[in-house]
Amino acid sequence: MSVPSQVTKFGHVAIIGRPNAGKSTLMNAILGAHLSIVTPKPQTTRKRVLGIYTDEEAQLVFFDTPGLLKPQYAMQRAMMGYVDESLAEAEIIVVIVDTVKAVERGTIIDPMIATMLRRHKRPTVLVLNKMDAVKIRKEALPLIEEARSSGIFAKAIAISARDETYVDDLIAMLKDLAPEGHALYDADALSTQPERFFVAELVREVVFKRFEDEIPYATEVDIVEFKERDGGKWYVAADIIVERDTQKGILIGAKGTALKSVGEEARTAIEEHLQHPIYLELFVKVRGAWRNDRTQLASFGY
Ligand SMILES: Nc1nc2c(ncn2[C@@H]2O[C@H](COP(=O)(O)OP(=O)(O)OP(=O)(O)O)[C@@H](O)[C@H]2O)c(=O)[nH]1
Numbered sequence: 001m002s003v004p005s006q007v008t009k010f011g012h013v014a015i016i017g018r019p020n021a022g023k024s025t026l027m028n029a030i031l032g033a034h035l036s037i038v039t040p041k042p043q044t045t046r047k048r049v050l051g052i053y054t055d056e057e058a059q060l061v062f063f064d065t066p067g068l069l070k071p072q073y074a075m076q077r078a079m080m081g082y083v084d085e086s087l088a089e090a091e092i093i094v095v096i097v098d099t100v101k102a103v104e105r106g107t108i109i110d111p112m113i114a115t116m117l118r119r120h121k122r123p124t125v126l127v128l129n130k131m132d133a134v135k136i137r138k139e140a141l142p143l144i145e146e147a148r149s150s151g152i153f154a155k156a157i158a159i160s161a162r163d164e165t166y167v168d169d170l171i172a173m174l175k176d177l178a179p180e181g182h183a184l185y186d187a188d189a190l191s192t193q194p195e196r197f198f199v200a201e202l203v204r205e206v207v208f209k210r211f212e213d214e215i216p217y218a219t220e221v222d223i224v225e226f227k228e229r230d231g232g233k234w235y236v237a238a239d240i241i242v243e244r245d246t247q248k249g250i251l252i253g254a255k256g257t258a259l260k261s262v263g264e265e266a267r268t269a270i271e272e273h274l275q276h277p278i279y280l281e282l283f284v285k286v287r288g289a290w291r292n293d294r295t296q297l298a299s300f301g302y
Pocket residue numbers: 017018019020021022023024025026037038039040041042043044045046065066067068129130131132133159160161162163
């Protein structure tokens with residue numbers, strides 16, 4: 001594969017919005033791949049996830065970002081740093097909202113988002129997401145009207161990222177807004193981030209989906225070994241970090257059964273992602289209050 005020469009549009013697109021709005025689902029729908037992890041819990045995405053979309057005419061580099069919030073501790077401050085960084089580097093901004101919640105609120109204008117857009121003036125597309133879950137679809141019409149008359153957005157579109165409806169129309173809009181330019185990456189490149197990052201995310205996705213209460217939020221995953229072996233399974237060893245001994249106990253489960261089944265589900269997802277069989281070893285470690293400790297956060301890549 002090589003860099004496609006016929007591409008005439010190239011741009012960076014930051015996807016921003018509140019936690020749980022569907023940012024990661026949207027990026028995956030655009031790319032046609034499960035690149036960024038998705039769970040029903042808010043604050044799933046913690047770092048910037050870079051995804052590359054390429055067709056015959058355009059190459060768009062998407063930044064999936066953590067959901068916007070007022071940071072309470074160091075990890076959340078780092079999360080909001082990724083949002084700022086993505087906005088600064090993007091030529092186009094996508095603001096995505098959960099339309100069900102916007103209908104309840106009676107407005108799509110979110111003060112926190114409006115403030116950010118005033119600081120980063122770029123062509124901005126408003127995406128009204130989760131239209132499949134809006135019971136009376138015409139209740140969304142005044143919101144689209146509000147978006148158009150607000151002067152904040154270049155365009156507005158109603159979609160379902162989950163069902164992939166109107167996602168192609170959104171891609172066409174973004175291609176229109178993208179600057180003229182040449183492709184930077186190979187036509188089959190999906191990201192520039194290392195496989196270790198995606199492997200750690202896939203383990204974290206399983207923990208987020210399986211455990212309730214505080215465990216997902218106290219969990220980080222650190223890949224300690226990633227060995228590609230010739231002619232055999234690759235070897236991956238990961239530490240699952242939690243904050244308390246009780247959390248460690250729940251993650252491991254009676255006779256290790258909980259951890260074993262986390263490992264089985266994660267291994268399947270990682271093999272699918274890497275397109276290669278692996279041997280996965282998981283270890284649970286306790287690191288008190290790592291979320292508020294700059295040194296530990298740095299060691300986890302924040
Ligand atoms: N019904 C419906 N659910 C959706 C849609 N898009 C996303 N979801 C669901 O909403 C939840 C959150 O989706 P994510 O893509 O993880 O949301 P996010 O904005 O990336 O969330 P954070 O990373 O936590 O900020 C998941 O359960 C998705 O399946 C949609 O179009 N319709």
